[in-house]
Amino acid sequence: MRQWVLYGFGILLCLAGIGFLAGEYVKYMSEIGKLLALLLTVGMFGFLGKYFQELGW
Amino acid sequence: MPTKRKNLYLYLTIVCFVALLAIFIVDGYLGVYDTVYITTGEQSWTVEADVWQRQYPTYAPVPIEYAPMPVEVGKGFYIMSANREDKISFRYEVDNRLFSTYKADIEVSVWHGQQKVGELIAQPLSVSAFDKGQLEWTVDNTELVPGSILPEQSYNYTVIIKRGEIERKIVVSINPLVSK
Numbered sequence: 001m002r003q004w005v006l007y008g009f010g011i012l013l014c015l016a017g018i019g020f021l022a023g024e025y026v027k028y029m030s031e032i033g034k035l036l037a038l039l040l041t042v043g044m045f046g047f048l049g050k051y052f053q054e055l056g057w
Numbered sequence: 058m059p060t061k062r063k064n065l066y067l068y069l070t071i072v073c074f075v076a077l078l079a080i081f082i083v084d085g086y087l088g089v090y091d092t093v094y095i096t097t098g099e100q101s102w103t104v105e106a107d108v109w110q111r112q113y114p115t116y117a118p119v120p121i122e123y124a125p126m127p128v129e130v131g132k133g134f135y136i137m138s139a140n141r142e143d144k145i146s147f148r149y150e151v152d153n154r155l156f157s158t159y160k161a162d163i164e165v166s167v168w169h170g171q172q173k174v175g176e177l178i179a180q181p182l183s184v185s186a187f188d189k190g191q192l193e194w195t196v197d198n199t200e201l202v203p204g205s206i207l208p209e210q211s212y213n214y215t216v217i218i219k220r221g222e223i224e225r226k227i228v229v230s231i232n233p234l235v236s237k
Contacts (some may be wrong), residue, residue, distance in 0.1 A: 051063060
């Protein structure tokens with residue numbers, strides 16, 4: 001059980017780090033770049049959700 | 058059939074991720090970037106394009122007691138020192154990484170306090186796609202520093218480069234002469 005908590009904690013830290021770096025980078029992007037990145041992010045998570053749905057999660 | 062569809066969603070996820078990374082790289086590369094090359098005496102400095110994006114001034118060289126004051130995003134400026142008898146050569150380079158020709162009016166002026174001391178350049182600049190354009194000028198400190206400023210006193214002036222609506226600032230701090 002304890003190892004799963006540690007895994008979860010590690011994954012959360014990784015996601016927070018990636019989110020922070022992406023946020024810093026996005027500040028300097030052009031408006032059209034921001035829009036495309038947003039659409040692709042939505043698409044990516046949408047397809048990932050569908051993939052897990054097909055897996056039966 | 059469900060396995061095929063399942064894999065299709067996975068492939069689409071990967072495609073979106075790769076496209077996202079590609080946009081980050083391409084968007085970072087495309088744009089108009091300006092760099093200033095400064096030469097005075099035996100020294101030369103390069104003011105890279107990212108200096109203007111910083112939220113603090115950039116010093117050349119960095120002072121020993123460095124406490125940066127915060128500035129707005131895109132309002133970063135450069136601070137350099139020079140001697141009273143120096144002639145400072147500036148080369149302003151505009152790197153156009155766009156698919157169209159970039160045109161802008163360039164105005165370079167020298168300011169002290171809130172007063173314009175002189176105008177150095179006022180001319181249009183046109184840079185074709187994925188090409189570089191440049192302008193050069195020289196500032197002679199002996200002509201710029203007023204006679205009322207004693208050699209033991211320091212003096213600051215700002216070179217302001219206006220490219221259309223965008224403004225770049227380089228603060229030149231003239232060192233006081235130290236009597237031996």
